Amino acid sequence: MKISNLLCELENAIKNKNNIVIYNMDNLSVFEKLISMLDHYNREVKLWSKTVDGFENYDNIDKLLSADEMDTLMSIYNLYEFSDKVILLSDDNNYPSIMNYIRQGILSEDEMIEALTAKFAGE
């Protein structure tokens, strides 16, 4: 997919008042909990995930991103805040991550997902 197409899709999703969760981790346990949590939400939330072995078995992923597509998305996300409707789940950055709370026993994985999705924009 061309960069411009991906950005168009992103822009349209935001304009349509969708909240987008970008999942950029390999962690299957958190991924499953996220899927389960989003299933229970009666709201427009799109899940865009990186392609990891096994993820394709879940049919409620709205978009599976190739490595190049994820790089493109990350380059825009890391350039500036273009929306408050986008939530990124990633780790191993040069800034603090909420995953630290899980590693230190402050939050459970369920609580983390609940926290991240508690206040989607426009609600």
Added chain:
Amino acid sequence: MDKKHYDEMCQSLDGLMAETDLKKKSIFLFGHCGATLELIDLLESKDIKTTGILDNSEAKQGIVYKGAKVYYPEQILQAAGENPDEDSIVLITSRFYAAMLSQLRSLGYKGSVRKIIDYNTYADYSLSEETIKRMTYREQKGERLIEAYRIKYADKFMVFFPFEALGDIYYAMSYWRIYARKHNIEMSVFFVCSDAQKEVIRMFGGYAVEVCEQKKLDAMIQAAIYTKDKNTFIVHQDRPYVVNLFKALYVKKIPLDKIYCCGIYGLPKDTNPDVPTYFREYVDIENIPENNAVIFSPYAKSVTSIDAKIWESAVSYYSSIGKKCYTNVVGDEQPLFGTEAISPSIGELISVVNHAGTFVGIRSGLCDVIRTSTAKMIALYPDYNYCDTKWKAIDMYYLNEFQENIVVSEDIQWEKL
């Protein structure tokens, strides 16, 4: 609010008043926070009444400040009169300007929305080519700044503090040495945006510190994120937008100390923080009656103020028992009536408080700076919620080292403390 932002707010308001007759408008401010309340005070000083405060928080509905009632944003079209788009204006002092503007437009509000303070250079809610180009330019500027500092500091590890707050720096430094050791970081340089922050860092050791203009600091931080520079680290709980730690507060109360220890640095809960050891003695220390004086600290730039009557009653009580009373002031701040002004530097403050014997202050970063004092210390908390969470300020900022942590709601019986 710090002086720089306050001056920016005054300038923006003056500019706006030159082009718009605000007295003929219904004025709404978006976001019930300290900066908003300061803007209401400023408007009042110019004989301009604020109609209402828009806020999404259920907990804040019903609050009234100087006649301005808190409404849900959805209510603006009803609350702003017959012709809201023409007769009203929304002023924003929050860093969430872009999100607030977007919400107002999605609600159908077409009236004027003005940013009074540019708190957030990271956000522009657009994916247009022009915006991406502008933000790319900003990021590249940040990269060039980092390169220049890398030459100056001979490849030291770069630590960025995105926000001007003394308390945050204190917590950050309490755990920095332990984090650095864990990650094999030997030499580091800290980037902050105020001299006061630099002083707090220096209380913890002879670190290299660079004080930068906020916009340059923002650009460097964005560049560090964009390039995923592994020789940098950004230390804050909710800034810039990529940091999501604060969201944990929507489900759990986590005191600021643990946010820094576990959330920011990823250290175990039972990690013992470092305490500062590099202090200087105040030059006129001998002129302060030893163990027979009180240092009042009624001013805080980022915290809602406490009613003047509370301070009056405190000064009255401590004076009546023979204590000499001082007010810690900076810049054009005025000492409380019946007290003498005193202006020690950050590094000297603890010597002043130790010598005086008693400290009474609004809960601000200054209280963190003197946490290890041996004096009797009383922290006063305005009754407000921490950001948009359900937790009160005292839940987040409670100080174990202080003898009293008091939420100010009515008169305080000073003689009982």
